[in-house]
Amino acid sequence: MEQSTHQVSSHLPLQQFVAGAVGELERLHYSRRSLGRYRAVWRHLIAFCHERSLGDEYSQDLVTQFCTAYQMRDGECLNSRQGWRRHIVFALKVLELALGCPSEALDTTVRASARTY
Secondary structure, X not given: OOOOOOOOOOOOOHHHHHHHHHHHHHHOOXXXXXXXXXXXXXXXXXXXXXXXXXXXXXXXXXXXXHHHHHOOOOOOOOOHHHHHHHHHHHHHHHHHHHHHOOHHXXXXXXXXXXXXX
């Protein structure tokens, strides 16, 4: 996964951090389909954090460990219950942008990319 030059620091519990991102995307009128994709990845991120006792705060270390564990490998075929893994990198960038950048940056940068899905 490419490392973002934008550092996000959250002192909120991870669930609140994600809820804030969902609220921001809803405010920007993201489609239910896009929100569903992001929420699926974020739910798995929260579960991963709890399963591995990694604390309850968003961090680059958490993102790196999550991507190492779940990001698709070249040539890997996913079953229907693992489809969320196709969207890991993008969903994590959206999470960072939703809470770390002004709404205008999120609206123009991410929405343009989301149309290609």
